[in-house]
Structures are given as C-alpha cells and as structure tokens.
Amino acid sequence: xxxxxxxxxxxxxxxxxxxxxxxxxxxxxxxxxxxxxxxxxxxxxxxxxxxxxxxxxxxxxxxxxxxxxxxxxxxxxxxxxxxxxxxxxxxxxxxxxxxxxxxxxxxxxxxxxxxxxxxxxxxxxxxxxxxxxxxxxxxxxxxxxxxxxxxxxxxxxxxxxxxxxxxxxxxxxxxxxxxxxxxxxxxxxxxxxxxxxxxxxxxxxxxxxxxxxxxxxxxxxxxxxxxxxxxxxxxxxxxxxxxxxxxxxxxxxxxxxxxxxxxxxxxxxxxxxxxxxxxxxxxxxxxxxxxxxxxxxxxxxxxxxxxxxxxxxxxxxxxxxxxxxxxxxxxxxxxxxxxxxxxxxxxxxxxxxxxxxxxxxxxxxxxxxxxxxxxxxxx
Amino acid sequence: xxxxxxxxxxxxxxxxxxxxxxxxxxxxxxxxxxxxxxxxxxxxxxxxxxxxxxxxxxxxxxxxxxxxxxxxxxxxxxxxxxxxxxxxxxxxxxxxxxxxxxxxxxxxxxxxxxxxxxxxxxxxxxxxxxxxxxxxxxxxxxxxxxxxxxxxxxxxxxxxxxxxxxxxxxxxxxxxxxxxxxxxxxxxxxxxxxxxxxxxxxxxxxxxxxxxxxxxxxxxxxxxxxxxxxxxxxxxxxxxxxxxxxxxxxxxxxxxxxxxxxxxxxxxxxxxxxxxxxxxxxxxxxxxxxxxxxxxxxxxxxxxxxxxxxxxxxxxxxxxxxxxxxxxxxxxxxxxxxxxxxxxxxxxxxxxxxxxxxxxxxxxxxxxxxxxxxxxxxxxxxxxxxxxxxxx
Numbered sequence: 001x002x003x004x005x006x007x008x009x010x011x012x013x014x015x016x017x018x019x020x021x022x023x024x025x026x027x028x029x030x031x032x033x034x035x036x037x038x039x040x041x042x043x044x045x046x047x048x049x050x051x052x053x054x055x056x057x058x059x060x061x062x063x064x065x066x067x068x069x070x071x072x073x074x075x076x077x078x079x080x081x082x083x084x085x086x087x088x089x090x091x092x093x094x095x096x097x098x099x100x101x102x103x104x105x106x107x108x109x110x111x112x113x114x115x116x117x118x119x120x121x122x123x124x125x126x127x128x129x130x131x132x133x134x135x136x137x138x139x140x141x142x143x144x145x146x147x148x149x150x151x152x153x154x155x156x157x158x159x160x161x162x163x164x165x166x167x168x169x170x171x172x173x174x175x176x177x178x179x180x181x182x183x184x185x186x187x188x189x190x191x192x193x194x195x196x197x198x199x200x201x202x203x204x205x206x207x208x209x210x211x212x213x214x215x216x217x218x219x220x221x222x223x224x225x226x227x228x229x230x231x232x233x234x235x236x237x238x239x240x241x242x243x244x245x246x247x248x249x250x251x252x253x254x255x256x257x258x259x260x261x262x263x264x265x266x267x268x269x270x271x272x273x274x275x276x277x278x279x280x281x282x283x284x285x286x287x288x289x290x291x292x293x294x295x296x297x298x299x300x301x302x303x304x305x306x307x308x309x310x311x312x313x314x315x316x317x318x319x320x321x322x323x324x325x326x327x328x329x330x331x332x333x334x335x336x337x338x339x340x341x342x343x344x345x346x347x348x349x350x351x352x353x354x355x356x357x358x359x360x361x362x363x364x365x366x367x368x369x370x371x372x373x374x375x376x377x378x379x
Numbered sequence: 380x381x382x383x384x385x386x387x388x389x390x391x392x393x394x395x396x397x398x399x400x401x402x403x404x405x406x407x408x409x410x411x412x413x414x415x416x417x418x419x420x421x422x423x424x425x426x427x428x429x430x431x432x433x434x435x436x437x438x439x440x441x442x443x444x445x446x447x448x449x450x451x452x453x454x455x456x457x458x459x460x461x462x463x464x465x466x467x468x469x470x471x472x473x474x475x476x477x478x479x480x481x482x483x484x485x486x487x488x489x490x491x492x493x494x495x496x497x498x499x500x501x502x503x504x505x506x507x508x509x510x511x512x513x514x515x516x517x518x519x520x521x522x523x524x525x526x527x528x529x530x531x532x533x534x535x536x537x538x539x540x541x542x543x544x545x546x547x548x549x550x551x552x553x554x555x556x557x558x559x560x561x562x563x564x565x566x567x568x569x570x571x572x573x574x575x576x577x578x579x580x581x582x583x584x585x586x587x588x589x590x591x592x593x594x595x596x597x598x599x600x601x602x603x604x605x606x607x608x609x610x611x612x613x614x615x616x617x618x619x620x621x622x623x624x625x626x627x628x629x630x631x632x633x634x635x636x637x638x639x640x641x642x643x644x645x646x647x648x649x650x651x652x653x654x655x656x657x658x659x660x661x662x663x664x665x666x667x668x669x670x671x672x673x674x675x676x677x678x679x680x681x682x683x684x685x686x687x688x689x690x691x692x693x694x695x696x697x698x699x700x701x702x703x704x705x706x707x708x709x710x711x712x713x714x715x716x717x718x719x720x721x722x723x724x725x726x727x728x729x730x731x732x733x734x735x736x737x738x739x740x741x742x743x744x745x746x747x748x749x750x751x752x753x754x755x756x757x758x759x760x761x762x763x764x765x766x767x768x769x770x771x
Contacts, residue, residue: 342581366655
C-alpha cells in the first residue's frame with residue numbers, strides 16, 4: 001500500500017500550480033470570467049502546450065496514457081486555482097465519451113484535436129425536467145435514410161457557450177424514463193437547426209441551453225451502439241464525479257489555507273482573531289473536514305483504478321461526504337472573513353459558489369444518499 | 380398560558396388580511412423587484428403610515444401602534460405569508476427608538492415625523508474597516524470646533540447609503556478611559572460637504588452595501604443624541620432592537636412553505652422530490668427548529684411588552700433565527716438543483732420553468748451576511764456567556 005504520487009504526477013501537479021501562481025492570479029481570473037467568452041483561449045493553448053489535455057487519453061490515441069490518479073491530480077490543482085477553463089467538459093466528458101464509445105475513425109477524428117486544443121467539447125445530458133435522473137430524456141433522434149434527425153432541448157450544458165462539438169444524449173427508442181433506448185450523437189455546434197442561448201452561472205462558468213430542430217445527422221454521428229448508451233453514460237458520469245470531487249477537495253484546501261491566514265492576521269479586540277479558542281476549534285473542524293474528504297477521495301480513486309465497477313457505492317458515499325464537508329468549509333470561510341467574505345471582490349465567495357455548483361452537479365447529497373442506501377442496504 | 384386568539388384578535392387578523400390584499404398589489408410587487416426599488420418601498424411604507432401601521436414597536440405617544448405582542452405576531456405572520464418586505468429598519472427600527480428614548484424635544488420634533496412618513500431615508504454608520512465585531516474600537520473621530528463637530532474617518536457595510544438623506548454615526552470624541560467611553564452617537568445630513576460613498580458589490584452581485592468616507596465633515600453639536608462620550612449606551616440599546624428583528628422567524632416560515640411548494644412540483648425520475656424520504660427528513664428538521672424558535676420569539680415579545688426593552692436574551696433570537704434563515708435558504712437553493720446557479724442577470728428562470736430560483740439565489744447569497752451583521756453570532760455568544768450566564 002502507498003499513497004504516493006509518481007514522478008510524472010508530481011511534475012504535472014507542480015506545473016499546474018506554477019501556472020496558477022504565475023499566470024492565473026485572482027485579478028486575471030476575474031478579468032477572464034468578465035470577458036466575452038468567459039474563458040481564456042491563451043490559457044487553453046498553454047494547457048495544450050504543456051500536455052495537460054493529453055493526459056487521460058490512451059497512448060494509441062496519441063495521449064499520455066494516464067489513469068484516474070492523474071485526472072485527480074489535475075482536477076485538484078484546477079480546484080485550488082478556481083480555473084474556469086473547460087477541462088471537465090472538454091477533456092473528461094467529451095473526450096472521455098469519445099474514448100469509451102468511439103470507433104477508430106471517431107477517436108482519430110476528435111482525440112488529437114482535443115489534445116492540440118482546437119476541439120472544444122460539451123456533453124449535453126441535462127433537460128429542464130430531468131433534475132438528477134439522466135435517463136429522463138425527451139430529446140429524440142429518429143432514423144432518416146442512412147442517418148438521423150434530432151429534435152429536443154438540453155439545458156445548463158457546461159461549456160455549451162464556447163464548444164464547437166456537442167455530444168447529445170437522445171432517445172432512439174422507449175419512453176421518457178426508460179434506461180434502454182438512449183443513444184449518443186456527436187453534433188457540430190454550428191450545424192443547421194442547432195440554437196444556443198448562453199448565460200453565465202454563479203461559479204463563472206458559461207453554459208448554454210441548446211435546442212435541436214430537425215438537425216440532420218449522418219450515420220457516422222452515432223457514438224457507440226444505438227439504444228445502448230446508458231451504461232456508457234453512467235460509467236462516464238462516475239469517472240467525471242471523481243474528477244469533480246478532486247476539484248472540490250482542491251477548493252476546500254485553498255479556502256482553509258486562506259482562512260487560516262486571515263485569522264492569523266485580522267485583529268479585533270487587540271489580538272489576532274485566531275487567538276480565540278472558539279475560532280481555533282472551528283478551524284480545526286474545517287482542517288479535519290478537508291483531510292477526511294481527501295482520505296475518502298483516495299479510497300475511491302484506489303478502488304476505481306483497480307475496478308471501476310467496485311467503486312460505485314464509494315462514489316455515492318464520496319458525493320455525500322464532500323457535499324457536507326465542503327459546505328462546512330465554505331460556510332466557515334465566509335463567516336470567518338466577516339463582511340469581506342460576502343463581497344464580490346474577495347475570492348472567498350467565489351470558491352463557495354463553485355463548491356455549491358459542484359455539490360449539485362451529477363446529483364446532490366440527498367440524491368446520492370438515497371442511491372447509497374439503495375445499493376448498500378438492498379434486501 | 381394560553382395561545383388561542385381572542386375574538387378581538389381574530390377581527391384584527393381579518394383587518395390585516397384585508398389591508399394587505401387591497402394595498403400590496405401586483406403592480407407594487409413588480410416595482411419592488413425592479414430598478415426603482417427605493418420609490419416602490421417608500422410608497423409601500425407610506426401606505427402603512429397612512430394606515431397607522433408603520434411603527435409596530437413604537438409607543439403610541441410617538442406615533443406607534445401600541446399593539447400587543449399577539450397583534451405584532453399576527454401582523455408579522457400575515458406579512459411574511461405574502462412575502463411582503465419588512466419596513467426598512469434604519470429609521471423605524473433603529474434610529475427612531477433612539478431619538479424618542481435618548482433625544483431632546485427638538486430632536487424628536489425634527490426627526491420623528493420624517494421617519495414615520497418615510498420622507499427621510501436613514502442609514503447606519505457603525506462598522507469600520509478595522510472595527511467589525513470589535514465595534515467599540517472604532518476610530519472615526521469627531522473634534523469639537525466651536526458649535527460643530529468635525530468628523531474624519533470611514534464607515535463600512537452601510538446598507539443603502541446611496542439612497543440616504545441622513546446617517547446616524549458612532550464617533551470617537553475622547554480617547555480617555557476604556558474604549559467604550561468616549562464614543563458619541565451623532566446624526567449627520569448626507570448632503571454635508573466631505574461625505575463620499577464608495578459602492579461595494581456583494582456576493583449576490585447587487586449594490587446595497589457601501590463604504591462611507593468622512594473628510595472634515597462639519598456637524599452641529601445639537602445633532603448629538605444622548606450625552607457626549609456616552610454613545611455606547613445608545614449603540615447597545617439600538618443593537619438590541621436590531622437583533623430582535625433580525626430573527627425574522629416569518630421569513631424562515633415562508634421559505635419552508637416555498638420549499639414544500641417547489642419540491643411538490645420538482646420531479647426526479649418520475650417521482651416528486653417532496654415524496655423523497657431523505658428530502659422529507661430535511662424539511663422536517665427545519666420545521667421542528669422553526670416551531671421552537673417561533674415560541675422563543677413569542678416569549679421575547681411578551682417579555683418586551685412587560686418590561687419595555689429587549690435584553691441580552693435578544694442575542695439568542697439573533698443566533699438561532701439567523702441560523703435557521705440560512706438553513707432554509709440553503710435547502711431552497713438545493714431544491715433548485717442546477718438552476719440555483721443561474722444568475723439574476725443570466726437566463727430568465729421562467730424560461731427554465733423555475734420562476735422562483737432568482738429569489739432563492741438573492742435570498743441565499745445576501746443571507747450569508749445575517750450571521751455577521753448586527754454583531755456577529757460569535758459576539759452574540761459572548762454576550763450571552765457574559766450577561767446571561769455570568770461567565771467571565
């Protein structure tokens with residue numbers, strides 16, 4: 001047993017940390033979020049040049065051949081720096097689905113261009129009524145000649161505003177909530193009949209609601225087997241959830257560091273507020289919350305690396321645990337910073353907003369607790 | 380011990396309902412959400428003033444309602460049930476009671492009418508960049524120059540300073556003795572030369588907070604309320620008033636109702652969210668907390684009716700009240716799932732079929748301040764430990 005990182009993993013971690021420190025300070029990040037696209041093409045090109053976009057992909061597809069540990073390392077650093085560029089939507093979700101379900105031609109078509117930074121991808125799985133039930137899908141694709149015709153609407157599509165390719169989950173058979181009959185299609189964002197309305201979210205992400213009106217797709221657009229996408233999608237979301245939880249742990253760590261620093265320097269009643277025992281105990285609680293979250297993340301990553309199927313219950317547990325402990329960490333960080341904590345100017349509130357979005361993405365604590373109960377205590 | 384309403388109280392309830400139904404109209408609701416918030420809220424307060432209901436907590440001789448605790452409870456419950464905003468607190472809830480309690484006859488005649496009819500908008504100059512929880516360490520100084528005080532310094536977290544005609548300010552008039560001594564409570568016309576307002580954008584992306592800078596601001600000595608160097612007595616009395624209102628049990632009650640409504644419409648996998656056992660448990664926990672808090676508030680109201688002014692026990696209401704506000708705001712956000720992150724200047728929530736999510740967002744975000752303002756909850760616990768439990 002060991003929880004050490006390989007030399008390559010340490011190098012990647014250090015290089016992202018250095019990038020955040022040198023090229024992604026708080027003012028830069030603010031300016032990026034306020035810009036027209038809400039992301040930096042220059043930063044994305046840096047990610048490509050430094051090889052970060054290649055890490056999860058297999059060597060035969062031109063990637064670095066990394067595993068879930070590598071993804072965790074990258075996402076934790078992204079969380080620490082509150083990086084808004086779409087690593088999760090493009091590399092983890094879009095790229096991950098291509099790698100999992102794509103045939104050789106599709107992998108050749110998309111993975112090299114993700115790695116070089118020219119393909120910006122999104123995964124459109126959420127509908128306005130679906131909440132956390134991914135199979136609740138009304139968007140439908142019907143066969144037309146050799147190809148398909150796509151109709152429907154997806155909402156809150158991460159990176160939906162800036163992507164040039166979208167993987168769309170659509171129903172090709174069955175009824176609204178059926179797990180069978182779902183298929184994945186790769187759709188160009190500028191295809192005829194695709195209409196995007198984009199908007200910012202509280203965590204700085206640019207998302208879009210996307211409508212598909214009689215969008216004509218050729219046979220090559222189908223990703224994987226028709227009607228059998230659900231297993232792929234669920235496996236993908238499990239992996240993406242681990243990535244997201246690593247980002248959360250990164251955010252929590254930074255919040256604790258910043259808050260600890262603040263309590264050591266902010267003086268009230270003639271002393272640093274960190275000298276008050278009641279605050280000291282709460283700082284200890286947030287430190288323990290972070291360490292425990294990290295431990296459970298490591299457990300999940302180790303299980304997943306051995307056999308993804310074995311990690312299912314632990315992933316639900318991790319989502320519940322992080323939701324609770326991230327909330328503790330961001331609530332205390334906001335409170336300890338006093339009035340400054342509720343300003344838009346300070347970064348603290350922005351970390352809190354990112355953690356709130358993370359907590360709801362792919363299902364909140366209430367949802368995952370119920371899933372855990374179903375799986376762990378099934379009669 | 381009896382909580383049943385008397386026939387007179389039931390008649391009063393009907394009168395309150397009738398007034399709200401008639402006067403709090405849809406047109407006003409729309410304007411309160413829009414950019415002309417100030418005009419809309421002033422108009423609403425003037426309707427209350429005409430009815431004689433603007434100052435629920437004031438004594439009758441100064442223009443208050445003279446309501447019993449039960450009547451106040453009925454009024455607040457009916458108000459919150461409809462989501463009607465409370466009266467902006469800085470005049471009616473804060474400076475008004477200080478003027479009629481500590482002020483001179485001239486001050487009462489000059490200021491109370493404008494507070495009651497909402498023609499004067501007040502703001503609060505308490506916290507400073509270096510003096511948050513440790514309010515008594517404040518450094519904004521006022522030096523006597525003939526029959527004027529000359530004020531220099533800065534106040535922060537001043538809500539609605541951009542709308543205000545007057546500000547009540549805690550200033551340091553002496554550096555001798557304990558830091559609580561040498562503080563004076565003074566009223567300043569916002570049009571006086573030397574006052575500069577710097578907006579602060581808060582976590583909800585709105586502008587209600589400000590920093591207010593004072594550079595050689597000359598204020599007549601007759602604007603001091605109470606004794607010079609004894610302003611801490613006034614400051615503490617005002618904070619105790621502020622704290623009782625801060626509990627806002629009514630808001631939490633409304634939020635729980637709204638959560639239930641939203642969760643009954645929200646579906647997950649073909650099942651109502653409100654039917655989810657885990658979600659039900661969370662709502663139930665909040666509802667049970669609320670039950671206890673509601674009766675703590677009633678007990679405090681009854682004690683105030685008997686004894687006049689709220690004491691240190693108002694700190695209990697502030698702590699538990701704000702904790703519950705934040706917990707209900709938080710669950711309302713979680714009910715919105717992904718849509719909790721949609722910004723008020725982003726996608727129209729009507730388009731997403733979740734018209735309430737912007738309200739949830741604003742409530743939640745600005746609600747983060749409630750455990751900080753009015754004396755942070757940590758300071759409230761110190762007050763209880765010291766003054767209620769006798770722990771030094």
